[in-house]
Amino acid sequence: MNKFYVTNVQQSDTNEKTGHYQFLVTFDDKTKCRVFYTKNPDWKLESVTRLLTVPCPICRRDYFCNCLERFTDVIDQEVKESGLLPE
Numbered sequence: 409m410n411k412f413y414v415t416n417v418q419q420s421d422t423n424e425k426t427g428h429y430q431f432l433v434t435f436d437d438k439t440k441c442r443v444f445y446t447k448n449p450d451w452k453l454e455s456v457t458r459l460l461t462v463p464c465p466i467c468r469r470d471y472f473c474n475c476l477e478r479f480t481d482v483i484d485q486e487v488k489e490s491g492l493l494p495e
């Protein structure tokens with residue numbers, strides 16, 4: 409898997425003073441992940457983590473794995489290209 413299709417980016421926790429943002433990203437197969445960004449002034453991906461309540465987008469397991477860490481660059485690009493980040 410080398411392409412994700414981001415269908416939704418939901419802001420879940422934000423500290424605008426420090427420029428830290430947390431989003432819930434949904435892919436078109438209904439899997440999700442949590443992404444942490446900073447904005448200063450450009451968006452910069454800090455990390456991507458699994459939501460343990462839904463299967464992993466890559467290995468489809470529903471327990472802990474590190475798959476997403478290998479795809480942080482791709483996910484970062486997909487999220488930015490989705491145009492769903494706030495202004």
Ligand SMILES: [Zn+2]
Binds near residue numbers: 465467469473
């Ligand atoms: Zn996995």
